[in-house]
Amino acid sequence: MKYVSYIFATFMTIAMLLIFINMEQWIKITVKLPFMKVDPWLSGGEVVDSVITDSSRIYIHETANPGLFPDKTKQMVQYDFYGVVNDSIIETIIDKKQDDVIKSSKTKDHQIIRVYRFM
Amino acid sequence: MKTNLYSTGNKLRSILLSLPMVLICMLMLSRGLTGQLTDTISYVATVIFYSFFFFMMLYKGSIDKWRAIAFVTSAIFFAISFMHNLIDLRGSVTYSDEEVMSCEIPFCHIVTTMVLIPMAIKQTIIFPGSIESGFASISSMLVIVFGSSIILGRGFCSWGCFYGGWDDGFSRLTRKPFIKRVNLAYRWFAFAMLIVMALWSASTMMPEYCSWLCPFKLVTERDEIVDTETLLKNIVMIIMFLGLVVVLPLLTKKRIQCATFCPMGAFESLFNKISIFHVVNNESKCIKCGKCQNVCPMLAISKDNKPLINCAKCGRCVDECPTGAMQYHIKGTPIGKRFTVARILFLYPAYSLMVTLIGGSMMDAINLIFKSLI
Numbered sequence: 001m002k003y004v005s006y007i008f009a010t011f012m013t014i015a016m017l018l019i020f021i022n023m024e025q026w027i028k029i030t031v032k033l034p035f036m037k038v039d040p041w042l043s044g045g046e047v048v049d050s051v052i053t054d055s056s057r058i059y060i061h062e063t064a065n066p067g068l069f070p071d072k073t074k075q076m077v078q079y080d081f082y083g084v085v086n087d088s089i090i091e092t093i094i095d096k097k098q099d100d101v102i103k104s105s106k107t108k109d110h111q112i113i114r115v116y117r118f119m
Numbered sequence: 120m121k122t123n124l125y126s127t128g129n130k131l132r133s134i135l136l137s138l139p140m141v142l143i144c145m146l147m148l149s150r151g152l153t154g155q156l157t158d159t160i161s162y163v164a165t166v167i168f169y170s171f172f173f174f175m176m177l178y179k180g181s182i183d184k185w186r187a188i189a190f191v192t193s194a195i196f197f198a199i200s201f202m203h204n205l206i207d208l209r210g211s212v213t214y215s216d217e218e219v220m221s222c223e224i225p226f227c228h229i230v231t232t233m234v235l236i237p238m239a240i241k242q243t244i245i246f247p248g249s250i251e252s253g254f255a256s257i258s259s260m261l262v263i264v265f266g267s268s269i270i271l272g273r274g275f276c277s278w279g280c281f282y283g284g285w286d287d288g289f290s291r292l293t294r295k296p297f298i299k300r301v302n303l304a305y306r307w308f309a310f311a312m313l314i315v316m317a318l319w320s321a322s323t324m325m326p327e328y329c330s331w332l333c334p335f336k337l338v339t340e341r342d343e344i345v346d347t348e349t350l351l352k353n354i355v356m357i358i359m360f361l362g363l364v365v366v367l368p369l370l371t372k373k374r375i376q377c378a379t380f381c382p383m384g385a386f387e388s389l390f391n392k393i394s395i396f397h398v399v400n401n402e403s404k405c406i407k408c409g410k411c412q413n414v415c416p417m418l419a420i421s422k423d424n425k426p427l428i429n430c431a432k433c434g435r436c437v438d439e440c441p442t443g444a445m446q447y448h449i450k451g452t453p454i455g456k457r458f459t460v461a462r463i464l465f466l467y468p469a470y471s472l473m474v475t476l477i478g479g480s481m482m483d484a485i486n487l488i489f490k491s492l493i
Contacts, residue, residue, distance in 0.1 A: 005451030006464070009395055012270045013143075013467040019266040020147065020475045023259055026266075030258040031251045038250065038257075039243035039324060043222050068240055068321050105217040112220050 040064035044078030044114065056083030073119045081111040133178035136463060140173045140470060141166070147475045148482055157493070161486040168192075168481070169474050176466060182434030186277065186470075187287055193477040194284020196484035198338040203487055204254070205340055213343035222247045225255035227339070228264045228280070229383040230329055232313055233320035245324045267472050272394030273387040274432035276377055276417075278469040279476050282335040286376045287433075290368035290416055297370045305379045306418040306429055313385040328382060334359035374416040377431070388429040396465045397448055398426045398437060401455045404444035411436035411445050432469070437462075 019026070030036060037043070045062040052058075061078040065071055101116040144166045152158055172189040176182050205212050214224060226248040237245045249256045267275050276283050316328045329336075331352060336342075337360045342349040367375040377384050391397060400411070405424055412420040419430040426436070426445075436445040446458040447465045 002452040005395065005449050006460070008451075009449045009461070009464040012395065012464070013471055016267065016270055016468040016471045017143065017147065017475070019263060023262065026262040027251050027256070027258045030262055035238040035242040035244065036250055036258060037243055038222055038247060039237065039241070039245050041324060042219070042245065042247045044220075066324055068237060068324060070241075103216060103220065105220040107217075107221055114220065 041066045041076060044076075044080075044112070047080075053083075056081060058082075075117045075119070077115050077117075079113045079115070081113060082109065130178060133174055136177050137170060137174040140467065140474075141170045143467075143471050144169045144474050144478070147471070148478050151479050151482060157486050157489045160489060161482045164485055165478055165482040169470070169478060173466070173470055176470075177463070181438040182462070182466070183438045186434060187291060189473060190277065191284040191288035191291075193473060193481050194281050194288070196481040197281040197284075197477050199487065200480040200483040201339055203484075211343075212340050214340055215343040215345070219247045222249055223253070224248050225253075225340075226257045226260045227255070227329070227333075228260055229282075229333065229335075229381070230326050231261065231264050232317055232382045232386045233326040233328060236317055236321035237324060240321075241324075245320065246326055263476065267476075268387055268390040269393055270468050271396065271432065271472065272391035273384065273430060274394070274396065274465075274469050275387050275390075275472070276381075276384050276431040277433035279472040280377075280383075281477050281480070282338075283374070283377050285335070285338065285364050286368055286374040287416070289365050290372050290374050293369055293372060296372040301371050301373055301418060303412075303418050303422075306427070308379045309381055309385040309429070310388075312380055313382040316382045331355060332359060334362075334364050334376060372416070373418060378417040378419070378429070384429070384431070387431075391428050391430065395450050396432065396461075396469075397450065398430050398432055398434075399446060399448040399454055400425050401444045401446055401458075403455060404442045406442055406444075408441065410439050410441065414439045432465070 040046075040062060041064045045064050047059045048062045049060040050058065051060070059080040059082075061080070064076045064078075066074050066076075101118070103114045103116070105112045148162055148165055152162055169189060172185045175185040179185070202212050209218065218224060224247050226246055230246050234244050234246060237243055244250075244257055246257065251258050264275075267279055271278065277287075312328075316332075319327045332355065334356060336356045341356060342352050344350050344353055363376040363380055367373075407424060409424065411424055412422070414435050416433065416435060417429055417431045419427045420436060421427055424444075432447070434447070437447060439445075443458075446454075447462040448454055448458065449461045449464060452461065
């Protein structure tokens with residue numbers, strides 16, 4: 001038994017190195033786990049629809065609800081805008097009643113708009 | 120006398136035992152090489168740095184002192200490298216709503232404790248980071264955390280955590296503690312923090328320790344001050360760093376942040392049950408002097424001189440024990456026999472973690488310093 005323990009302890013050094021040497025393989029395995037996705041409230045969630053025009057592309061994400069047990073009184077929808085974005089698109093298509101909370105962020109190639117609705 | 124128990128005593132034997140670690144350093148640090156002269160100089164300097172301290176641990180027979188020098192230096196250089204890379208990428212060390220919305224925040228190992236409950240119930244990660252690509256992606260950090268914790272248990276806190284070096288460093292600056300007695304019960308506060316943080320974060324679906332309490336944002340990245348809330352978060356961060364990482368460790372010579380507050384440390388403690396390596400008290404040699412309790416920076420020795428679940432395997436009690444009763448041990452082997460073998464078999468994976476996890480950042484920081492001087 002003690003020799004098994006010593007051999008196992010020796011292998012721990014190899015195991016420690018393999019964690020880093022083989023990291024790409026570990027990542028490939030880990031990302032397939034069911035929980036390996038950022039919560040939609042933080043990431044916007046998956047794209048469920050799109051609107052393509054001559055000057056822009058709009059990708060619409062799934063509706064996200066916050067909370068461990070999703071709170072249906074709060075909703076957020078993320079829009080990814082590629083191309084020309086102006087205020088009238090936001091007012092006429094997204095926030096018609098102009099009572100939503102809007103957060104906007106520009107990345108290198110597109111604009112993210114998050115519309116938060118509290119009911 | 121106590122160092123003779125563990126010292127190889129023989130320079131040649133120490134060099135031979137250090138050679139595998141030199142090769143490990145050369146292999147693991149070479150992954151960041153680009154061929155530029157400054158890169159090569161940084162690489163050689165970093166390999167020599169880590170190899171030297173590993174050699175000294177074996178030759179002198181004392182682990183904690185040489186470990187601490189390497190560990191604290193690594194933590195400082197990690198901060199230099201990390202903050203410089205952020206400034207290069209974003210222009211500042213602060214993150215704004217833009218970085219959060221784009222899920223570009225590097226995943227820190229402490230966040231692990233906060234994502235577990237939502238992972239289990241909602242099958243999602245409550246952190247705005249990248250799942251698989253980029254620096255400190257969620258998947259890579261989870262692999263490192265769980266992999267190294269299974270191997271070393273809470274040894275991660277003394278050999279791998281790039282924040283722990285700050286706490287460790289400040290706790291060593293004074294010769295004697297101004298506060299001589301720290302109530303050992305405070306060690307359990309970290310476990311309370313683990314439960315509270317896990318539940319709080321699960322209820323709000325946000326990593327609240329990161330948002331509000333983590334002192335180490337001061338040496339990595341922090342909220343951009345845009346409103347009262349972010350101003351308050353920054354004030355709390357500074358108070359926590361000064362209090363838990365600087366002042367209290369200076370006064371007590373204990374790693375107060377790590378021992379009493381860090382939820383990740385408490386989580387890592389649970390892995391001590393799995394890890395094959397641990398520190399034990401060989402009762403046949405113990406004279407009950409209590410020195411181990413006094414010197415332990417993690418408040419991890421019980422009143423009857425036994426290491427507890429929150430032992431971070433730093434080696435200080437092993438070094439200070441006058442009779443050699445405190446020893447590194449491999450589970451499944453007899454206590455008291457071949458303790459030097461157990462010590463060396465522990466040092467290899469532990470030091471490999473330090474070299475691989477933080478050594479790359481040290482190399483990067485040395486490179487930056489060279490480039491700024493040229």
